[in-house]
Amino acid sequence: MSTQSSRSPSGYSTWRLIAEELRREIADGAWPAGAKLPSENDLAARFEVHRNTVRQAVAALVADGLVTSKRGSGTFVAEHTLLVHRIGARTRLTDSLRGSTASARLLDSAIEPDPPADIAERLRLDGRPALRLEQMRLVDGQPISLGTQWWVAEQVPGLPEIFARLGTVTGSLKEIGIADYLRAATTVGGRYATADEAELLRLAPGSVVLVVRSLDTLTDGTPLQFGIARFAAARVELDIEHARIG
Amino acid sequence: MSTQSSRSPSGYSTWRLIAEELRREIADGAWPAGAKLPSENDLAARFEVHRNTVRQAVAALVADGLVTSKRGSGTFVAEHTLLVHRIGARTRLTDSLRGSTASARLLDSAIEPDPPADIAERLRLDGRPALRLEQMRLVDGQPISLGTQWWVAEQVPGLPEIFARLGTVTGSLKEIGIADYLRAATTVGGRYATADEAELLRLAPGSVVLVVRSLDTLTDGTPLQFGIARFAAARVELDIEHARIG
Structure with a gap:
């Protein structure tokens, strides 16, 4: 796991906060099962962070089985996550x-x-x-x-x-x-x-x-x-x- | 808040993990309402951390209203925390x-x-x-x-x-x-x-x-x-x- 991600003043890592924001949006239906997540560049621009930080957040969601990454085509919200x-x-x-x-x-x-x-x-x-x-x-x-x-x-x-x-x-x-x-x-x-x-x-x-x-x-x-x-x-x-x- | 606390490899601060362990033990009845928590020195020895890290963990519990600190006599589990x-x-x-x-x-x-x-x-x-x-x-x-x-x-x-x-x-x-x-x-x-x-x-x-x-x-x-x-x-x-x- 990269240790380059920035941290919020409280010691809470930024990638984790981004992962949780994305998790909430998926849970709330912003992207239904099967939908494609915005690109790393788009997410990086939205959260005003380096692309590596977004990559770490998305990797955490992949590890949880919440989204799946398909090489070359993007990241998709998984079916039946819970x-x-x-x-x-x-x-x-x-x-x-x-x-x-x-x-x-x-x-x-x-x-x-x-x-x-x-x-x-x-x-x-x-x-x-x-x-x-x-x-x-x-x-x-x-x-x-x-x-x-x-x-x-x-x-x-x-x-x-x-x-x-x-x-x-x-x-x-x-x-x-x-x-x-x-x-x-x-x-x-x-x-x-x-x-x-x-x-x-x-x-x-x-x-x-x-x-x-x-x-x-x-x-x-x-x-x-x-x-x-x-x-x-x-x-x-x-x-x-x-x-x-x- | 002090920024001197050590961090686990994942970026999760040690004081937060200790606070959560103490929170769990209080919730599970290890120390009932009114009971006195172990001293900072005892907790530092148990978790193998510096006393400042323990102090930060206990301060978080105080902020949540889960325990109260009485100057000179120690830290006590609060009544009716939830x-x-x-x-x-x-x-x-x-x-x-x-x-x-x-x-x-x-x-x-x-x-x-x-x-x-x-x-x-x-x-x-x-x-x-x-x-x-x-x-x-x-x-x-x-x-x-x-x-x-x-x-x-x-x-x-x-x-x-x-x-x-x-x-x-x-x-x-x-x-x-x-x-x-x-x-x-x-x-x-x-x-x-x-x-x-x-x-x-x-x-x-x-x-x-x-x-x-x-x-x-x-x-x-x-x-x-x-x-x-x-x-x-x-x-x-x-x-x-x-x-x-x-």
């Missing part, structure tokens, strides 16, 4: 990414006798140990999210081993005897990825992640799992399921 | 931020005879003009979001003037004769703020925004408004309302 992850009362990743090959990889698991206080409260642990699972989800081989899941350990005996074998939470719970569960609460925030998250998700340092905190319960309302998932915002958009009223 | 914006079938900003003084400011409005194709399709305009409103929302005087709203113009005659006078969408629609409307679809994404957005929201360049795209309809399902709201992620968390099943 995966859609559905959030609803019966959210299941395998349902929400139909047509792609979704998989999950177990990164770590541990019994935690003394989990953070807010987790213990949400799960109503009352001193019982929690099971912590760390997983990465991939779609078509590309990492899309990292998840830290806190389970009421005694409700899911053997979950890490079953999950490692089956690769799906819903399937693992069925095998344990939990046929159904519900999403009770979800919040969504956004922040920069930490260095570790960026490395695991194969993102540039400081990329944006969507942070989804969720509580799943058994059908009678008993807390089952509290999760903190980090989605790569460059790859995933969340789709909120609304209650049907009236 | 506003909660509720997203549901009957989402209303004034409902979702109870206890604070929410207001909206009209930045711009225009009749658009030829809106972007995806907007025209979502609103089923069939050649009818759209009304575009640009507004900023503030809570206790602090900007929290920017919104671009596309309305079916003929359904909301005089909306810009009424909205400028009343400062609430729901109130303005009541005056026009639209007593109720429903949220039909919502997606949430994340990205860096553009330079313009950062300036209006009084954020550091390249801060994270949550992008909420939404379709509101009349109670009979007729499209009414398509909105693209950008929330300052450092200030707002979205709370998803789930359908009650069973």
Whole structure:
């Protein structure tokens, strides 16, 4: 990566700001899928920067899969740039990414006798140990999210081993005897990825992640799992399921 | 702001990465509200950086209101760092931020005879003009979001003037004769703020925004408004309302 690009006074590189402006314009429909981006010279004139800076910005969009460069003919907005992850009362990743090959990889698991206080409260642990699972989800081989899941350990005996074998939470719970569960609460925030998250998700340092905190319960309302998932915002958009009223 | 901080190879400043790591740890409950952060010396040792770099990171958290520094006694995690914006079938900003003084400011409005194709399709305009409103929302005087709203113009005659006078969408629609409307679809994404957005929201360049795209309809399902709201992620968390099943 070139180190010649100019920087804004705050230390934020100009190429990154240009990349984000172009990203926003693509997201907002200024150039629909298949459209040709303006030339490097035109973009350089518009942003009043050197052509190398524009080239670096466009390279970042190419790396994200947002645009594709065709040698000799220009840069084009890619089709279907974002995966859609559905959030609803019966959210299941395998349902929400139909047509792609979704998989999950177990990164770590541990019994935690003394989990953070807010987790213990949400799960109503009352001193019982929690099971912590760390997983990465991939779609078509590309990492899309990292998840830290806190389970009421005694409700899911053997979950890490079953999950490692089956690769799906819903399937693992069925095998344990939990046929159904519900999403009770979800919040969504956004922040920069930490260095570790960026490395695991194969993102540039400081990329944006969507942070989804969720509580799943058994059908009678008993807390089952509290999760903190980090989605790569460059790859995933969340789709909120609304209650049907009236 | 000091320009002495070291930078990672990608041009991403180290102090910013440290600030984000601390932000994540606070969000994840490593230090609950009221807890004391480790000293600058301890943090400098942990991150293997100069104390000035840590100081810059902590100053950024102070600027965000995430922590407060008490001279001579240290740095403490602040209470209630994030506003909660509720997203549901009957989402209303004034409902979702109870206890604070929410207001909206009209930045711009225009009749658009030829809106972007995806907007025209979502609103089923069939050649009818759209009304575009640009507004900023503030809570206790602090900007929290920017919104671009596309309305079916003929359904909301005089909306810009009424909205400028009343400062609430729901109130303005009541005056026009639209007593109720429903949220039909919502997606949430994340990205860096553009330079313009950062300036209006009084954020550091390249801060994270949550992008909420939404379709509101009349109670009979007729499209009414398509909105693209950008929330300052450092200030707002979205709370998803789930359908009650069973």
